[in-house]
Amino acid sequence: MTPLLSVQGITKHYGTHIGCADVSFDLYPGEVMGIVGESGSGKSTLLNCMAGHLAPDAGRVVFDTRKPPQGDAADHENHGPRDTVTMSEPERRMLSRTDWAFVHQHARDGLRMGVSAGGNVGERLMAVGARNYASIRDQATDWLGRVEIDAGRIDDRPTTFSGGMQQRLQIARNLVTGPRLVFMDEPTGGLDVSVQARLLDLLRGLVRDMGLSAIIVTHDLAVVRLLADRIMVMKSGRVVESGLTDQVLDDPQHAYSQLLVSSVLQV
Numbered sequence: 450m451t452p453l454l455s456v457q458g459i460t461k462h463y464g465t466h467i468g469c470a471d472v473s474f475d476l477y478p479g480e481v482m483g484i485v486g487e488s489g490s491g492k493s494t495l496l497n498c499m500a501g502h503l504a505p506d507a508g509r510v511v512f513d514t515r516k517p518p519q520g521d522a523a524d525h526e527n528h529g530p531r532d533t534v535t536m537s538e539p540e541r542r543m544l545s546r547t548d549w550a551f552v553h554q555h556a557r558d559g560l561r562m563g564v565s566a567g568g569n570v571g572e573r574l575m576a577v578g579a580r581n582y583a584s585i586r587d588q589a590t591d592w593l594g595r596v597e598i599d600a601g602r603i604d605d606r607p608t609t610f611s612g613g614m615q616q617r618l619q620i621a622r623n624l625v626t627g628p629r630l631v632f633m634d635e636p637t638g639g640l641d642v643s644v645q646a647r648l649l650d651l652l653r654g655l656v657r658d659m660g661l662s663a664i665i666v667t668h669d670l671a672v673v674r675l676l677a678d679r680i681m682v683m684k685s686g687r688v689v690e691s692g693l694t695d696q697v698l699d700d701p702q703h704a705y706s707q708l709l710v711s712s713v714l715q716v
């Protein structure tokens with residue numbers, strides 16, 4: 450099977466300082482990969498390099514692009530595994546609007562706060578060519594329901610929403626176009642514990658129902674335990690251990706992973 454995403458030797462320095470070094474892994478369709486590690490271990494740098502927000506110094510991020518539904522013959526020949534690091538900026542931008550999604554830790558970074566909830570979701574559909582207002586509004590209403598936001602709030606701005614609602618709206622905005630790969634940066638970070646649990650439950654349902662592939666960065670092992678099939682443990686910019694989530698969390702081999710797991714168990 451062709452990996453959906455193949456990350457090969459991704460390295461990023463900030464001056465002489467290592468952000469992340471020589472990270473490689475394959476992600477297969479329907480798989481969820483968790484990236485864990487303490488603050489400063491390089492998780493966000495790696496995620497941003499993979500998602501095209503940062504240019505890596507070295508390495509490839511090969512994504513198995515799909516045939517466009519319409520387009521000229523040249524477009525059709527361009528599908529299949531492509532290195533997104535060297536792809537043109539417009540192509541990468543198109544990918545970010547269609548097959549890729551990015552859920553930010555802070556909902557306000559992923560939402561347009563001055564636009565209504567329905568507008569936030571509908572705007573994404575318009576970006577991929579939807580034009581029929583009634584159908585856009587119907588899909589927005591449907592998605593608000595799927596993320597447990599009352600349809601009566603469709604015309605309200607996210608500024609009037611609680612933190613948990615804003616995060617759920619950001620998720621709806623990201624998933625409405627049916628992406629194949631979702632990057633998530635601490636999706637439950639900064640929320641109250643009870644709000645986190647509800648959001649995790651919701652995310653788990655969506656990942657399962659939509660068969661999503663995802664890469665989730667978190668320092669919260671409960672998040673990866675619930676959502677990720679596999680995890681990579683990072684320390685000082687490098688991957689020190691990787692494997693099936695339960696195996697790594699129940700029987701960590703690397704001293705640093707053992708420390709990470711035991712420090713959580715002591716909480």
Ligand SMILES: Nc1ncnc2c1ncn2[C@@H]1O[C@H](COP(=O)(O)OP(=O)(O)OP(=O)(O)O)[C@@H](O)[C@H]1O
Nearest residue numbers: 463466467468486487488489490491492493494495
């Ligand atoms: N813009 C930057 N300029 C210089 N150094 C940076 C920059 N961003 C990150 N770093 C450094 O790169 C390393 C990796 O940081 P990164 O933010 O990727 O880690 P992280 O695991 O995501 O941490 P956190 O959980 O706190 O976000 C750290 O040593 C950090 O200080």
